[in-house]
Amino acid sequence: MDRVPGLSVRLKLTLSYAGFLMFTGAMLLAVVWVFLLRYVPDQARMSRGDPYVGEPGFFSPSRQDLLHAFAPRVVEMLVFLLVFGLLGGWILAGRMLAPLTRIADATRMAADGSLSHRIRLPGAKDEFRELADAFDAMLARLEAQVAEQQRFAANASHELRTPLAVTQTLLEVARSDRSRDVGELVDRLQIVNSRAIELTEALLLLSRADRGAFPRAQVDLSLIAEEATETLLPLAEKRGITIETSGDITPAMGSHALLLQLTTNLVHNAIVHNQPDGGTVWVTTGARPRAVTLTVENTGERLSPRLVATLGEAFQRGTERIRTDHAGFGLGLAIVKSIAHAHGGTLTLTARPAGGLRATVQLPAP
Known part of the structure; x- marks a missing residue:
């Protein structure tokens, strides 16, 4: 101006x-x-x-x-x-x-x-010192957010480049080998394209949750947990996983669609990263005077605290994730964390002593 x-x-x-x-x-x-x-x-x-x-x-x-x-x-x-x-x-x-x-x-x-520069104003605490400290804190948050966005953009570009590169390779092979079965090529292209669509939808969902642009209404986390477990029950039965749900009525304020996505991601993560056969997933909801909680636990391999601390970041995968047929993109828990923050809540990940992961989402009580 x-x-x-x-x-x-x-x-x-x-x-x-x-x-x-x-x-x-x-x-x-x-x-x-x-x-x-x-x-x-x-x-x-x-x-x-x-x-x-x-x-x-x-x-x-x-x-x-x-x-x-x-x-x-x-x-x-x-x-x-x-x-x-x-x-x-x-x-x-x-x-x-x-x-x-x-x-x-x-x-x-x-x-x-x-954004790396800091004022670091010396002297006693007065109005100028409070202003400088507040500005330094704002710069630190901006620097962290910019670094996270740059890292996220680089990882997203890398993840999106992989299916595009695979598609290009398949097309080049088909072009050079006219006698190759077209049906097999179409099937493989469909798989790669579906994976790219899933990644794009996950990125859009993560961006939507980060902006907080969604309507809010009163929902029941216990019913959302039941809906998510019923949806994923065929996958659990296929992998020999038992799902146990418990909890009373758990009212919360938020988006039903996003909270359902949050719960689905947690349960899906617990099913996929479980024992090869005979594992268990526990889904529990509870209400307290000032907060409501959703806890999803699963059996599985022992996880180090250092690995667990990184699972909530975008595109972070444990070694066992890559070896499965549901390797994913490393966005499941990142989406959960983002949705929880958009609702004013938190996501806490802890390793179970007997093996597996415990994920606890805490949201403000309505």
Whole structure:
């Protein structure tokens, strides 16, 4: 936005300091002058002394005489106060506004793309220090978000490039080998295309949850958990996994579709990354005075705390995920985490001592 150039804040403060100092001095001199006038006669007088005691006479000046003597001194004093106020105010304003200069420099560096710079304003805690600390915290969050977005974009590009590269390879092979079975080529292309569509839908869902652009209504997490387990029951039976659900009515505020996706991702993750045969998945919901919880646990291999700490990040996969036929994209738990945050909740992942994973989603109670 173009603005009309004006006086700097330092100059305004300097003029304010000087003006206030001159006003105070003028008021003080005016008060002195008024009190002097009360005891000064209108006309000059010559008092007579007492010759018997040897007291000499003396001259008493008039108000006019006092004015002629006092006025030049008043002008000199006001000029001195003006010069002193301007110089002192300029120096004082510069010292007071020095933190704002550092904050402005950091803002310009951030606008140029340098988010690693920090103000780190020294000194005691005051308004400028609070502003600088708040700006440093904002820069830290922005830097982390930009780094996460860049990493996410790089990973997403890599994941999307894989099916496109596979598709191109299949088409080149089919073009060079005319005798190749077209039906087999179509089937393989359909599989690759379906996987690319699933990845795109997962990315769109993750973006939608991050923006928080969805309607909210009161839902029951226990019913959502039952719906998700019924949907995934055929997959569990195919893999020999038992699903156990429990919990009372668990009211919450949010999007039914997103919370269903959250629960489905957790249950699907627990089924796929379970024991090869005879594993179990426990789905539990509960309500507390200020929060509601959804917990999904599964049996499986022992997981290190270091691995568990990274599973909630986008495109992060455990080694056992890659070896299965449901390798996924590493977005399942990232979507769960994003949906939970969009609803004002949290996702907590912990490794079970006996093996497997425990995922706990906590949402605010309505």
